[in-house]
Amino acid sequence: ERFQETEIGQIPCEWEVMRIGNIGNVIRGASPRPKGDKRYYGGDVPRLMVEDVTRDGKFVTPQVDFLTSDGAKLSRPCKAGTLTIVCSGTVGVPAFLSVNACIHDGFLAVVGIDGRFDSDYLYHQINKLRTKLDSAATHGGVFTNLTTTGVKEFPIAIPRSKDEQKSIANALSDTDTLIRSLEQLIE
Secondary structure (H helix, E strand, O other): OOEEEEOOEEEEOOEEEEEHHHHOEEEEOOOOOOOOOOOOEEEEEEEEOHHHHHHHOOEEOOOOEEEOHHHHHOOEEEOOOOEEEEOEOOOOOEEEEOOOEEEOOOEEEEEOOOOOOOHHHHHHHHHHOHHHHHHHOEEEOOEEEOOHHHHHOOEEEEEOOHHHHHHHHHHHHHHHHHHHHHHHHHO
């Protein structure tokens, strides 16, 4: 009685199904061309790479690639705290930028998240959807590619209360931390 049937399955009656694009603006990164041009590459502006995300996990500090100020103008600068999503290759992996950095065209970002929604809750929902995001991506040639439009249309279950969103996100973060510490102990 306390659950409702929705397009994504049963959810509590107090929750709703929302599209990611209705929670925040989904943008795609950009890269200066030609790649490796000294006018754009090798400066001091950090640029997020998949290697950074796989190394750091949830909170990422780009350390692999850097742009010049002219290169940053041709890329997609994002502020610290921006929720990013890998959209090319290993698609669907979310991470928060720990510092101001540019994102290249292998990343999407959710910016301008509506104040009614907790970004950490959204992170956990995207992380849970990784397999579905990969299935929705285009699989052609060498790369798998997730589109901005595709991510905007993804439905997620979301509590109407921001406090409940935060409580759920905190519990999931605590569980992730516990799992990591157990894995380290096993090693």
